[in-house]
Amino acid sequence: MSSDQDLVVETVRDILSAFPPFVLTGDRRWDDGLWAALAEAGLTGVGLPESSGGSGGELADAVAIVRTLAAGAAAVPVAEHLLVAGPAVVARDLDLPAPDEPMTVAVAPGVTAHASDDGDGPGRFTLSGTAEITWAGIARHAALLTSGPAGPVLALVTLAGLSVEPAVNLAGEPRGSVVLDGVAAAGALLTPAQASELRARFALARAVQLAAALEQVLAWTVQYAGERQQFGRPLGKFQAIQMELAEMAGEVTAVTALTDAAVQAVERGSADLVLACAAAKVRAGAAVEVVARLAHQVHGAIGFTQEHKLHHLTRRLWAWRDEAGSELTWAPVLAAGLLDDGPDGLWPALTRVV
Amino acid sequence: MSSLLGLAPAPRSEAAEQVRAEVREFLAAELAGGTFTTHVDTWLSGVDPAFSRKLGERGWLGMTWPCRYGGHERSAMERYAVTEELLAAGAPVAAHWIADRQSGPNLLRYGTEEQRQSILPRIAAGECYFVIGMSEPDSGSDLASIRTRAVRNGSGDWVVNGAKVWTSNAHVSHYAITLVRTSPADPSNRHAGLSQLLVDLSLPGITVNPIRILDGGHHFNEVVFDDVVVPGDMLLGTEGDGWHQVTAELAFERSGPERFLSTYPLVAEFARRLGASPDPAGLATLGRLSARLLALRQLSLRIAAALDRGELPDIPAALVKDVGTTFEGDVIEEIRRVVEVTPSLSSPDPLARALAEAQLHAPGYTLRGGTNEILRGIVARGLGLR
Numbered sequence: 001m002s003s004d005q006d007l008v009v010e011t012v013r014d015i016l017s018a019f020p021p022f023v024l025t026g027d028r029r030w031d032d033g034l035w036a037a038l039a040e041a042g043l044t045g046v047g048l049p050e051s052s053g054g055s056g057g058e059l060a061d062a063v064a065i066v067r068t069l070a071a072g073a074a075a076v077p078v079a080e081h082l083l084v085a086g087p088a089v090v091a092r093d094l095d096l097p098a099p100d101e102p103m104t105v106a107v108a109p110g111v112t113a114h115a116s117d118d119g120d121g122p123g124r125f126t127l128s129g130t131a132e133i134t135w136a137g138i139a140r141h142a143a144l145l146t147s148g149p150a151g152p153v154l155a156l157v158t159l160a161g162l163s164v165e166p167a168v169n170l171a172g173e174p175r176g177s178v179v180l181d182g183v184a185a186a187g188a189l190l191t192p193a194q195a196s197e198l199r200a201r202f203a204l205a206r207a208v209q210l211a212a213a214l215e216q217v218l219a220w221t222v223q224y225a226g227e228r229q230q231f232g233r234p235l236g237k238f239q240a241i242q243m244e245l246a247e248m249a250g251e252v253t254a255v256t257a258l259t260d261a262a263v264q265a266v267e268r269g270s271a272d273l274v275l276a277c278a279a280a281k282v283r284a285g286a287a288v289e290v291v292a293r294l295a296h297q298v299h300g301a302i303g304f305t306q307e308h309k310l311h312h313l314t315r316r317l318w319a320w321r322d323e324a325g326s327e328l329t330w331a332p333v334l335a336a337g338l339l340d341d342g343p344d345g346l347w348p349a350l351t352r353v354v
Numbered sequence: 355m356s357s358l359l360g361l362a363p364a365p366r367s368e369a370a371e372q373v374r375a376e377v378r379e380f381l382a383a384e385l386a387g388g389t390f391t392t393h394v395d396t397w398l399s400g401v402d403p404a405f406s407r408k409l410g411e412r413g414w415l416g417m418t419w420p421c422r423y424g425g426h427e428r429s430a431m432e433r434y435a436v437t438e439e440l441l442a443a444g445a446p447v448a449a450h451w452i453a454d455r456q457s458g459p460n461l462l463r464y465g466t467e468e469q470r471q472s473i474l475p476r477i478a479a480g481e482c483y484f485v486i487g488m489s490e491p492d493s494g495s496d497l498a499s500i501r502t503r504a505v506r507n508g509s510g511d512w513v514v515n516g517a518k519v520w521t522s523n524a525h526v527s528h529y530a531i532t533l534v535r536t537s538p539a540d541p542s543n544r545h546a547g548l549s550q551l552l553v554d555l556s557l558p559g560i561t562v563n564p565i566r567i568l569d570g571g572h573h574f575n576e577v578v579f580d581d582v583v584v585p586g587d588m589l590l591g592t593e594g595d596g597w598h599q600v601t602a603e604l605a606f607e608r609s610g611p612e613r614f615l616s617t618y619p620l621v622a623e624f625a626r627r628l629g630a631s632p633d634p635a636g637l638a639t640l641g642r643l644s645a646r647l648l649a650l651r652q653l654s655l656r657i658a659a660a661l662d663r664g665e666l667p668d669i670p671a672a673l674v675k676d677v678g679t680t681f682e683g684d685v686i687e688e689i690r691r692v693v694e695v696t697p698s699l700s701s702p703d704p705l706a707r708a709l710a711e712a713q714l715h716a717p718g719y720t721l722r723g724g725t726n727e728i729l730r731g732i733v734a735r736g737l738g739l740r
Contacts (some may be wrong), residue, residue: 222737236739245737246730250677253670257652258645260363282645331641332634338644339632343625347442347618351374354648 004057005064011041012068021073021312024172030138031075035102038076045099048086052096059087059267063208070209071216073312075173077135080104083205085143088198092188094156097141104139104159106131107199107324111146111180113153113187125155125187127180134323136176137164145190145198152195155187169319171312200277202324204262207277210284210320211259213313214252214291220310221245221295228300235298244294251287258283261354272353278334279353285321285330292317361670364655367431373414374435380412381443392444394711395616398573398718400446401526403480409440409447410480415454418661419462424475430661434654438611444619448523448573453477456606457484457531460550464591464599469552473529485521486607487532487553487577488600495728497533498544498597502579504534504551510586512536512551514559514579520722524562524575530555531603532579533596548596552588559583569699569714602666607723609657609671614650614678616719617685620708621647624689627705635692643681643688650678669736672729679719679726686712 019034038044047062048054062082069078085105089096097103111129125148133142136159144155157180165177190198222245225236235241258280265276292314296303303310321327338349384390384405393400409415417433419425440447458477461470476482493500502516514534521530530553537547555562559582565574591599621643628636653674660667686709689695695703697710720726734740 222739225739236734239731242734242739243727243730245739246673246676246733249733249737250673250680253673254646254649254653254677257363257656258649261648261652264363278641279645279648282642283649286642286645327642328638331639331645332637333641334644335632335637335639335641338640339625339628343622343628346622346625348378350644350647350651351438354652 002060005061008043008046008057008061008064009068012038012043012065013072015041015043016069016072016074019074021075021309023306024075024168024174026166029075029172029174030077030135034074035076036100038078039100042099044078044081044102047082048090048096048099052090054086054090054096054099059083060263063263066205066208067212070212070316071313073213073309073316077102077104077139079205079209080134080139080202083208084198084202085141087201088143088154089156092154092190094154094186094188097156101140102135102138103141103143104133104135105143105198105202106133106145107202108132108144108146111144111155113146113148113155113185115148115150116184123187125153125185127155127157127183127185129180131178131180132175133159133178134173134175136178137166137174142178144185145195146187148189150189152190152192153187154190154194154198155185157183157185169323171315171319173316173319196274199325200274201266203281203330204259204266204277206320206324207255207259207262207280207284210288210317211252211255213317213320214255214284214287217291217295217310217313217317218245218248218252220313221248221298225298241298244298248291248294251290255280255284255287258354265354272337272349275334275337275349275353278330278337281325281330282327282334285327288317288321361656361660361667363652364431364659367429367435369429370431370435373428373432374439376412377414377436377439381439381445384408384445385443390446392619392622393446394444394619394708395715395718396444397441397447397451397612397616398522398715398722399448399571400444401448401523401573402446403449403483403526405446406450406480406483408480409450410478415450415480416458416474416478419458419474419478423462423470424478426478430658431655434611434658438615438651438654441612441615442618442622449483449526450477450480451612452486452522452527453482453484453529455610456486456603457529459606460531460590460599460603461552463602464550465552466587468587469590473552482529483523483527485524485527485530485555485575485577487518487521487530489518489520491517491519491576495725497600498548500533500535500548502532502534504536504549504584506586507583512584512586512589514551514553514582514584516579518577518579519565519574521562521575521577522573524555524577525564525572528555529553530577531590533600536593536596545597547594548600549593550590550596550599551584552590553579553582553584554588557582557584567715568717569711601668604724605666605668605671608675608729609654609661609667611651611654613675613723614647614654614681616679616715617682617712618647620685620689620705620712623705623708624693627693627695633692639688639692643685646681646684650674650681653677669732672724672732673736675723676726676729676733682712682719683716686716
C-alpha cells in the first residue's frame with residue numbers, strides 16, 4: 001500500500017471512529033451521518049476524475065476506502081458507488097451525478113431500454129421492467145445494466161420518486177425491488193465485453209468487501225481467543241483453538257492475495273480482467289463458510305447474540321458472498337474462460353490471468 | 355494480519371515470463387520426443403538423472419546461486435516460474451529436487467568455501483543429489499528428540515551411529531545433510547547440542563533399506579549409520595547450531611509451488627475429460643479448483659519475491675504449505691464428485707491413472723516437510739497465540 005493510501009485509510013478510520021456499527025432496522029436503514037461525513041471529506045469522489053466532478057486519485061485509493069469501511073461494517077453504499085457505478089458512468093461518458101449523492105449499481109436483466117433518440121453515443125433511453133437494486137430507497141441514482149434491442153445498455157436512472165418494494169439482506173442492508181414503467185434515463189450502448197466487465201467489477205467490489213471483513217473477523221477472533229479465559233488459561237493456548245485460528249488465517253490470506261491481484265488486473269486494464277474478478281469472488285465466497293463458522297465457534301454463545309459485535313461482519317459475509325453473483329455464477333465463467341484455448345490451454349491461462 | 359503475511363504483492367517479472375516460455379517450449383519438445391510421460395507427484399517419484407542433467411545444461415538448476423559456484427544469479431521469481439512449469443507438466447524432477455531446493459541454499463548459507471566449490475557446481479549441473487536427514491524411526495514431528503549421534507574420534511573425524519527415515523531417493527542420491535546430536539541431550543534446552551553433517555552416502559557403514567509407499571513405489575528409505583566415519587571437515591555450519599540451521603532450511607523446503615501442484619496433472623486430465631462441451635457441474639468444479647489454485651500461486655509468488663528481498667519467510671511458508679497441501683488432496687474428492695471414473699494405476703485411461711496416482715500418494719501431501727498440525731502451530735505462533 002502506498003503512503004497515499006495509508007493517508008486515505010487513516011482519514012477514513014478517523015471519521016469511522018465516530019460512527020460505530022449498529023443493527024439496521026426499518027427506522028434506521030443506513031448510516032446517513034457517516035455518508036455525510038465521508039462526502040464532506042471528499043471521500044465519495046475518490047478514484048473518479050476531477051474533470052467529471054470527482055476527487056481524483058487511483059482505483060487503489062478507492063479500494064482502500066471500501067476495505068476500511070467494510071472492515072468497520074459501515075452501512076453506506078460506498079462499494080457500489082466508488083468501485084462500480086462511478087467508474088462505469090465515467091467510462092461511458094455519462095454525466096456523473098454529484099459525488100455526495102449515493103449511487104448504486106444493479107444487473108437488471110428484467111429491464112429493457114429503448115432508445116429515445118438515434119444517437120450513437122451517450123443518449124436517452126426509456127426503461128421498462130423490474131430491477132432488484134441494492135440500497136434501493138437509499139441511493140439517489142442507480143447505474144443499471146439493462147438489455148436493449150441492440151444489446152446491453154448502461155442506464156443511469158434517478159431513483160428519487162420511484163416506489164420501492166423494500167427488502168433487506170441477511171445483514172439488514174436495504175435491497176429493494178423497483179418497478180420502472182417508462183422511466184427516462186441517460187444511457188449508453190455497451191458491447192457484450194463491456195457488459196461482462198461491469199458484472200465482473202461488481203463481483204470484485206464484493207470480493208474486496210469480503211476480503212476486508214474476513215481479515216477483521218480473524219483479527220477479532222484472535223483477540224477474543226487471547227482474552228477469554230477458560231480452564232484457567234486463554235482459549236488461544238488450547239491447541240484445538242490454535243488449529244481453528246490457523247485454518248482461518250490460511251483462508252483469509254488466500255482471499256487477500258487473490259483479491260489484491262484482481263484489483264491490479266483491473267488497474268492495468270488486463271484482457272483477463274473478467275476472469276481475475278471471477279476468481280477473486282469465487283475464492284472469497286468459498287472462504288466465508290470456514291471463517292464465519294470457526295469465528296462463531298471460537299466466540300461461543302456471546303457471538304451468537306446481537307450483544308457482541310461479531311454479527312455485524314459475519315452476517316455481512318453471509319450476505320455478500322451471494323451478491324453480485326455467487327460461486328455458482330462465477331466458477332463456471334472462470335472455468336469456461338480458462339478453457340478458451342482448449343484443455344491444453346488451461347495451464348497457460350492459469351499463469352496469465354493474475 | 356500484516357504481522358503474519360505482510361508480504362507485499364509480487365511485482366510482475368518480465369524475466370520470469372521469458373524463462374517460463376523457454377521452459378514450456380523445452381517441455382513440449384521433450385514430451386513430443388517421448389523422453390518422459392506426465393505423472394502426478396513427480397517431485398517425489400520421478401527420478402530421471404538424464405532429465406536432471408538436461409535441466410542443468412539449460413541453466414535451470416541452482417538458478418539463484420552465484421556464478422562462481424555454477425549458479426546463474428537469477429531471481430527467485432525466475433526460479434519459481436521454472437519449477438512451477440516443471441511441476442505442472444508432471445516432469446521427472448525428483449533426482450535433483452531436494453539438492454536444488456534446499457541442500458544447495460543450505461550449503462551456500464552455512465557451508466565452507468571448500469564444501470561449496472566441490473559440491474554446488476555438481477548440483478547445478480544436475481549430477482549430484484541430496485536427501486534430507488532429519489526424521490528418525492522414533493522422531494517425526496518432534497525433531498528435537500532425534501538420537502543419531504556423532505562423536506569426534508582421536509583424528510578429529512565424526513563417528514556417526516543411528517538411523518534416518520523417509521529419506522526420499524537415498525538409493526540414488528550422493529549426500530545426506532544429516533541432523534545429529536553432537537552433545538548429550540539437555541532437558542532444559544532441547545534445541546541445543548544438534549549439528550548438521552554433510553554425509554557422503556557411499557561411506558562404509560551406511561546401509562540403505564527400501565521402504566515402499568502405498569502404490570508399491572520405492573522412494574522412501576531407512577538409512578542406517580553404523581560407526582560411519584565422516585571426515586571432520588564435513589561439519590556443515592557451526593557445531594551445536596543445527597536446530598537454527600534446520601529452521602532456515604525448512605523455510606526453503608516449505609515455500610515452493612510443489613506444495614500445491616503435486617496433483618496438478620490430475621486437474622489437467624480432468625479438464626481434458628470435460629472436453630469441448632463441458633457439463634455445468636464439471637465447469638463449476640474446475641472453476642472452484644482454479645480459484646483456489648490462483649490464490650495459492652499469488653501467495654507462493656509473494657514468498658518468492660520475499661526471498662528475492664533476502665527475507666526468510668518461515669511463517670508465511672508454513673501457512674502456504676498448510677493451505678496448499680490441503681488443496682492437493684481436495685482435488686481428488688472434488689473431481690470424483692463430478693466424474694464417473696474408477697482409479698487404476700494400470701488403466702489405459704489417463705484420468706483413471708492420474709486419479710489412482712494422486713489417491714495413493716495423498717496421505718503424504720499433508721505429512722512431508724512438516725505435518726499440517728505442526729504448520730498450524732507455527733501459524734498460531736505468527737498470530738501471537740503461543
